[in-house]
Amino acid sequence: MKLSGSQILIECLKREGVKVVFAYPGGVNLPIFDVLYDEKDLQVVLCRHEQGGTHMAEGYARATGKPGVVLVTSGPGATNTVTGIVDAYMDSTPLVVLTGQVPTKLIGNDAFQEADVVGITRPCTKYNILVKDVNDLAQAIKEAFYIATSGRPGPVLVDLPKDVVLAKTEFKYPDKVYIRSYSPVYKGNKWQIKQAAQEILKAKKPVIYAGGGVLSSDAHQELRELSEITQIPVTLTLMGLGAFPGTHPLFLGMLGMHGTYWANMSIHNSDLIVAVGSRFDDRVTGRVADFAPDARIIHIDIDPTSIHKNMSAHVPIVGDAKLVLRELNQILRTSGNGNLGQHKSWLTQIEEWKKEHPLAYEQGEKIIKPQYVIDKIYEATRGNAIITTDVGQHQMWSAQFYKFDRPRTFINSGGLGTMGYGFPAAIGAQFAHPNELVVCIAGDGGIVMNIQELATAVQYKLPVKIAIINNKYLGMVRQWQQLFFDGRYSSSYMGDSPDFVKLAEAFGATGLRATEVGEVETVLQEGLDATGPVIMDFQVDQEENCYPMIPAGAAINEMVFSDPDKSSKKGKGQKLEERADGVLTA
Amino acid sequence: MQHIISVLVENKFGVLSRVSGLFSGRGFNIESLSVGPTLDPTVSMMTIVTQGDDRIIEQITKQLNKLVDVIKVVDLTEKEYVERETALIKINTRTEDRAEALRVADIFRAKIVDSTPNTYTIEITGDVKKIDAVINLLRPLGIKELIRTGRIAIAREEIKAVAAREEKERKVVSK
């Protein structure tokens, strides 16, 4: 029997195990929506803006490991997905984005709602393709899912002209894909893994530095084993949080620009760094020339381009984290015996660093400290929620103060740092896990960038909770202006609009507000107990800064712990100054 | 240092743009790029001449390999290779210069492929040094138009492999 392109597409999605599609209709994809109208096995989620829909798909993907699927129309529908696509590309999140396109005959004619979407997204997709013939459609979809989810995951875009989705052909789904020019390496080189084991057995001051690759590889168990059998402490990147239990005694917290002092000092003073699924991002390394001067580096990554990119590795291992760690653990268990975990004094040293500069804030009697709200969210959710964040100070405080024990429970935008990401991502995570508690921690700036999705949450009766850390400022920007621009708050103050409680109500959600310390716990209790979507507006200290901090261009051991006028003995009013090379000096 | 990289790619729509976009997007430099079909009609060969230190060249080859449509990447600079480029040079020729133009063409074994009373069009093939030399000699005569193909290159058959084959043949002969 012959099927139309639209029917073939939907059939392919079902064969790929897709359960939810984040979608928005328009002229050229109406034939697809018409097929979806009768579809019982696929849930279609009508987002309110295609950027929101794309972030939802990202949230879904990061919460499950399965690809998030987006379906939008041509032209403006497609271009609205671009920010989400770049975001997914930077954070290695698997997406399949299906865009409508004008009929093949009109392509290139500046037709109504035509945009060269394949051209626009070429540099920010792992792969993209324009399907010109309905007979190639099934193959293209199969390959799209395969490429998005294999190797280093990423977004794949398939552009579907209207005549192709209307044309009919015999449907045959390929059960295998083979792409001669694409074959990710999963198994690590045996010899290199043996070398890595040797390095580990020799090290006196080792640290494991793991990242998002451990999550995409589903290797958290193997990572934990490696740490426990060797007693090597673990620090995680922002994207890796949850890949190792946040409450584990060997956990050092996040490293990098707003990481803990002891994680950064451990890295700086280490003699061996075991990097697993992490890419030595500049927010992690600080000034590269002075990064971990005495360390040997083992670098395990599935993408050869991640290795030797920012830092050269002494033992590079290309492969899947799970498979490589499994082999490495096996070797260490059998040949390690007496030599494992012989670095008590190193662990003691780290404890001392921890005591020297713990993560701290002073909660007074009245004004709410933002960090306090995160602490209370952690308590109220018993550390068991899926947390998404937006981008800014609140994101960093969440990374510092919430302890993530389970993988895929911390979802945020790291590589692109996309404001407006957090809330739609929470909606996507909630669709993936209807019975889990999903809390979005957002800033008062970023939340309004995709607030329209509150209508989506209300329509689908999602119990997503939003905690706004409301400092009336673009806080992260204000902090930099305070430190580097003499406190000249140019375009970073936002004032009192909107009234978030009324805004929530206008959408048909619940709105709550806390303005004093005493109200934080009650608002949280009430908010988390409510059934539908809730906005909790926490009005916090407007000028709290996020510390510790490695100023841009400084080395990882050159951290700053508090506002310069508070810590300086030279007196008030002194500000940090940035040297020409980007290093901050008091 | 300059590197010549050959890149075997799927002969598909958009692949050239993927490769050139990779270079511009990542700030890698392209000195020349040439593409053409191979014996297999589904596959094209690109020759890219680029510059960079070891770290950059390593990233370039890895990033090229990472493109889904790229089948194989070889940095020829690490090997023995033969390279060629072709240029078409149209020169103005006054009567008194025509003999000089022919002489230059003759010395370099270039061909005159078109001729009018006031111009010659000269075709020259060779390595970059040779082409540069011809251009320099013709410049005083007045170059009207110049077009170069960009370099193409191919690895030399490895000496060891040749030696081994010869060795084998010798043995066969001596039997």
Ligand SMILES: Cc1cc2nc3c(=O)[nH]c(=O)nc-3n(C[C@H](O)[C@H](O)[C@H](O)COP(=O)(O)OP(=O)(O)OC[C@H]3O[C@@H](n4cnc5c(N)ncnc54)[C@H](O)[C@@H]3O)c2cc1C
């Ligand atoms: C305001 C702000 C502040 C920030 N501050 C910090 C900070 O203080 N500290 C910090 O760490 N980050 C910070 N970031 C995030 C930072 O920009 C990077 O996104 C992050 O450091 C990258 O994390 P990662 O190294 O784990 O790499 P990811 O981007 O998660 O990449 C994953 C790596 O793993 C590899 N991989 C994928 N799959 C596998 C597999 N199966 N097996 C093996 N390897 C695999 C990939 O090839 C890639 O190299 C901040 C971001 C923002 C917006």
Ligand SMILES: Cc1ncc(C[n+]2csc(CCOP(=O)(O)OP(=O)(O)O)c2C)c(N)n1
């Ligand atoms: C789309 C986008 N625009 C601009 C920025 C730059 N930026 C980074 S953090 C930040 C401030 C965010 O303010 P808010 O959402 O209130 O969070 P806060 O820092 O106050 O917690 C800005 C403007 C960005 N990351 N994303």
Ligand SMILES: [Mg+2]
């Ligand atoms: Mg703010």
